[in-house]
Amino acid sequence: MTASVISAESIPGTGRAAQGAIELRQVSKHYGDVVAVDELDLTVQPGEFVTLLGPSGSGKTTTMMMVAGFEEHTAGTVLIDGRPVDSLPPRDRNLGVVFQNYALFPHMSALENVEFALRMRKVPRAERRQRAEEALGRVGLGKMGGRKPRQLSGGQQQRVALARALVFNPAALLLDEPMAALDKRLREQMQEEIKTLQKSLGISVLFVTHDQDEAMAMSDRIVVMRDGKIVQSGPPEEVYNHPMTDWVASFLGDTNLIPCTIVERNGEEAVVDLGGLGLAKVRDRGASGESYAVSIRPEHLKFRTRASAGNGCAATLVSSTNLGATVRHRLTAGGHELQLRELSSDRGTRILPDEELWVGWDADKAQLLVLES
Amino acid sequence: MKTTNPQHRLLALLSIPAFLFLVIPTAIVVPVALNDSRYITFPPEGISFAAVAGFFADRAWTSALTASLQSAAIAVVIGVLLGATAAIGLHGRKFPGQPAVVGLILAPMIVPTVVLALAFYQFFISIGMVGSIVPIGLAHAVIATPYVYLTTRASLAGLNPALVRSAQSLGAGPLSVLRHVYLPIILPGLISGALFAFSVSIDETVMSLFMQSPGATTLPVKMFTDIQFNLTPKIAVSSALLVSVATIGLLLQVLFVLKRRSSTRMLPLAVSAQT
Amino acid sequence: MSNATLERTRPRGRGAPPSADAPRRRRSGWWLLLAPILAFDVVLFLTPLGKLVGASFADNAYQRVLEDPLVVRALVNTLTISLASTVVTVVLGYIIAMVLWRAGTVTRVILFAVVLLPFWTGILVKNFAWAVLLQDNGMVNAFLQGIGLTGAPIPLLHNRFAVIVGMVHCLLPYAVFPIFSSLASIDDRLGLAARSLGAREGAVFRRITLPLSMPGISAAGLLVFIISTGFFITPVVMGGPGDMMIANQIDYYARQLTDFSGAAALAVILTVMVSILVAVYQRVLKAGGQHEDN
Ligand SMILES: Nc1ncnc2c1ncn2[C@@H]1O[C@H](COP(=O)(O)OP(=O)(O)OP(=O)(O)O)[C@@H](O)[C@H]1O
Numbered sequence A: 001m002t003a004s005v006i007s008a009e010s011i012p013g014t015g016r017a018a019q020g021a022i023e024l025r026q027v028s029k030h031y032g033d034v035v036a037v038d039e040l041d042l043t044v045q046p047g048e049f050v051t052l053l054g055p056s057g058s059g060k061t062t063t064m065m066m067v068a069g070f071e072e073h074t075a076g077t078v079l080i081d082g083r084p085v086d087s088l089p090p091r092d093r094n095l096g097v098v099f100q101n102y103a104l105f106p107h108m109s110a111l112e113n114v115e116f117a118l119r120m121r122k123v124p125r126a127e128r129r130q131r132a133e134e135a136l137g138r139v140g141l142g143k144m145g146g147r148k149p150r151q152l153s154g155g156q157q158q159r160v161a162l163a164r165a166l167v168f169n170p171a172a173l174l175l176d177e178p179m180a181a182l183d184k185r186l187r188e189q190m191q192e193e194i195k196t197l198q199k200s201l202g203i204s205v206l207f208v209t210h211d212q213d214e215a216m217a218m219s220d221r222i223v224v225m226r227d228g229k230i231v232q233s234g235p236p237e238e239v240y241n242h243p244m245t246d247w248v249a250s251f252l253g254d255t256n257l258i259p260c261t262i263v264e265r266n267g268e269e270a271v272v273d274l275g276g277l278g279l280a281k282v283r284d285r286g287a288s289g290e291s292y293a294v295s296i297r298p299e300h301l302k303f304r305t306r307a308s309a310g311n312g313c314a315a316t317l318v319s320s321t322n323l324g325a326t327v328r329h330r331l332t333a334g335g336h337e338l339q340l341r342e343l344s345s346d347r348g349t350r351i352l353p354d355e356e357l358w359v360g361w362d363a364d365k366a367q368l369l370v371l372e373s
Numbered sequence B: 001m002k003t004t005n006p007q008h009r010l011l012a013l014l015s016i017p018a019f020l021f022l023v024i025p026t027a028i029v030v031p032v033a034l035n036d037s038r039y040i041t042f043p044p045e046g047i048s049f050a051a052v053a054g055f056f057a058d059r060a061w062t063s064a065l066t067a068s069l070q071s072a073a074i075a076v077v078i079g080v081l082l083g084a085t086a087a088i089g090l091h092g093r094k095f096p097g098q099p100a101v102v103g104l105i106l107a108p109m110i111v112p113t114v115v116l117a118l119a120f121y122q123f124f125i126s127i128g129m130v131g132s133i134v135p136i137g138l139a140h141a142v143i144a145t146p147y148v149y150l151t152t153r154a155s156l157a158g159l160n161p162a163l164v165r166s167a168q169s170l171g172a173g174p175l176s177v178l179r180h181v182y183l184p185i186i187l188p189g190l191i192s193g194a195l196f197a198f199s200v201s202i203d204e205t206v207m208s209l210f211m212q213s214p215g216a217t218t219l220p221v222k223m224f225t226d227i228q229f230n231l232t233p234k235i236a237v238s239s240a241l242l243v244s245v246a247t248i249g250l251l252l253q254v255l256f257v258l259k260r261r262s263s264t265r266m267l268p269l270a271v272s273a274q275t
Numbered sequence C: 001m002s003n004a005t006l007e008r009t010r011p012r013g014r015g016a017p018p019s020a021d022a023p024r025r026r027r028s029g030w031w032l033l034l035a036p037i038l039a040f041d042v043v044l045f046l047t048p049l050g051k052l053v054g055a056s057f058a059d060n061a062y063q064r065v066l067e068d069p070l071v072v073r074a075l076v077n078t079l080t081i082s083l084a085s086t087v088v089t090v091v092l093g094y095i096i097a098m099v100l101w102r103a104g105t106v107t108r109v110i111l112f113a114v115v116l117l118p119f120w121t122g123i124l125v126k127n128f129a130w131a132v133l134l135q136d137n138g139m140v141n142a143f144l145q146g147i148g149l150t151g152a153p154i155p156l157l158h159n160r161f162a163v164i165v166g167m168v169h170c171l172l173p174y175a176v177f178p179i180f181s182s183l184a185s186i187d188d189r190l191g192l193a194a195r196s197l198g199a200r201e202g203a204v205f206r207r208i209t210l211p212l213s214m215p216g217i218s219a220a221g222l223l224v225f226i227i228s229t230g231f232f233i234t235p236v237v238m239g240g241p242g243d244m245m246i247a248n249q250i251d252y253y254a255r256q257l258t259d260f261s262g263a264a265a266l267a268v269i270l271t272v273m274v275s276i277l278v279a280v281y282q283r284v285l286k287a288g289g290q291h292e293d294n
């Protein structure tokens, strides 16, 4: 089952007007002394897929609950399509919510679950049934409407939850770690399906996860949160390749962090002194702090010949580990330990430990960032 | 978010009469007993211990109190011994007749007390055992034992039978295993079971009524007989005594629940409520 | 003493066979712990009940009691009073359980204590207190006169209303706990989900909370009904002559008429009724448990 079973064709009322903008202005949430969310500014454009990514306790769920209207914020304003909704109860916010465990009603069939929102909106019986069946069909469960949630697999339950959240044409979709309970393969499949569905519906999505791969795979924009604050936000590649701090760099995956001092900064580029590794040209986002480092992802380090131009240095191989699709090499260079990852298929001649090598990287793949820790 | 919405306020409002309904009857008992009046009224007209003194000066009432305490003592001792040994004996063990044995142990809880009362009444007459507190205590022990069994079993729930085996493989004899492995673990269950047993016996009325005799009239039986004629201050004092016992039992139970963080565990499935 | 367990876990075959008398010694050690309670229950529980059943078959007792209009009346009373008490108890119990469910930890413990207080208090004490409250010059009448609802005291005691009040007060804890535990097993997020789908509080209650707490309600209802059918003290203390229940009729046969076989027959009828209800109750408990699992 590789092809997506979710399709957006023939959905009544899919011709959405440009709607579904979510905006948080200076929103805070305090639980007694605990500051769960701290003066957050966040925007989701109509049709945009925005992911809140952060470690446990960073305030992702709290943020989402405030958007949905389940938690009252302590300060600030939440706007949906430009309208403040602070005093609106959840039922009037017109947002589809998918919870971590799906929160399907166990005593209702899949179809009744999907019908629920239409029933609450007093949609006539016949139309209600038809729309619910269409919504189930859209998520590939056309024939499963009569089943109770406990008779459905995890993936199927998730689809019912999606159909239930979409059937009333909400302004936007909120998903809180919707795939945490699924195994890896199913998770990847659902990621694709949700993404396809979102694109075809053109609906805005606010998505919560602490899985960086999931965030990378699905988002138009990633908002990295820590301790109730946004530490960086931008398109996945940008956040990944150009982290602003060492914390963001490490949170989003493996990286080589090389402490440095700045020699010269001019706009997008800077020249830094990497100590034992000499001088190098790197990307600069203008962040300033007390101490700096350069982040280079392991897959951006390359074996080079000494003659080739650009950044590079001599290195000694310590060990190599085959990880299947990729090979991870541990190196030492100029007193630093480095990791280099290459595709197994790119692996050239077998290299031996203690062999002298030359490694290099492209200047735009090395990011100057602020050392927080 | 839990309390702010109007529906929950409506619920809280609705529940006030329900909680008052629960509390008020128990709450008025002590003030009524201390009422400074020859009639039973509430609110009391003044505080006095005259009724209390009257109660303790009245032979009929003090001997009823003694009878009640005696029957409770019999019920607690027998209940604790039988309930605890049964719980230990059945712990971690499965055998063909086991459900039947457990069923027999718990059965006294589901037979209506009036049926048991009649059965005991006939039985003790037929074996010529009448006119003393002993048959009443034995009858109470029958209905109190399942409670002790249940509370002891609950406290054994966390004990791994393998631990017992390992103690035995280290050479511990049966008595030493009982004392050093089981006793420390079942002690809380035993204490609360004993409490239940005491409370069941001290409040039991129907069986005691059927088996009463001039020398063996318990407090509830005396109350039951008097109450049908008049509401007297001595009944009030007796009620106040029983309420004090209940309050102690309740406080101990709440402490227990708090310590264990489980709110329903201590509730027996008692069907033989002392009706 | 728990050597029986040891024995079962030992691999069969191969090893040296246990000495001939060892198993017997082990088994006897283990039975020693069960022997007292079994002996006690056989002698003091099964024997009296057996004698009771035996006595019930003498003198054509069943036919005799079932033809007695007083018995028929008592049976009808038992059913109607138990049913009314059950309905009131379950409704009140549901309200209390909802409050417990919604309360914070500290409030919950206090309210639990309030619910448990009547549970620990003996029935005579509770009935006495109600008699004091409901008598002609009692607090309830004083209150009703105070707010001008009535000029003269209303007779609140020694009638069916009083019996039901007294019984409900005794029965409430038995209803609160099953309902509370079924409420507590409902995932909070179901309510949130329903709200996000457009449900008002009323709809959340009607369509989510109530149906999902149904197992608790039926368990509570059955348990309360089972207990109700055996009430003896309350009809005497709080009821009038027309409110006698089946238990009172047993007493009447045994101690007034000294008709043992008649009393025994009535007792057997009551026990059979209760046992059937208990069996149903256990079904309901099991079904409820299954529902939770899924
Ligand atoms: N009801 C509450 N009362 C007190 N503190 C709370 C409450 N809910 C959340 N918090 C605190 O607020 C902070 C943010 O919690 P939140 O659930 O939003 O984190 P999260 O990013 O969703 O984490 P996770 O990945 O574990 O779900 C945490 O420190 C948490 O302890």
Ligand SMILES: [Mg+2]
Pocket: A060, A061, A062
């Ligand atoms: Mg969360």
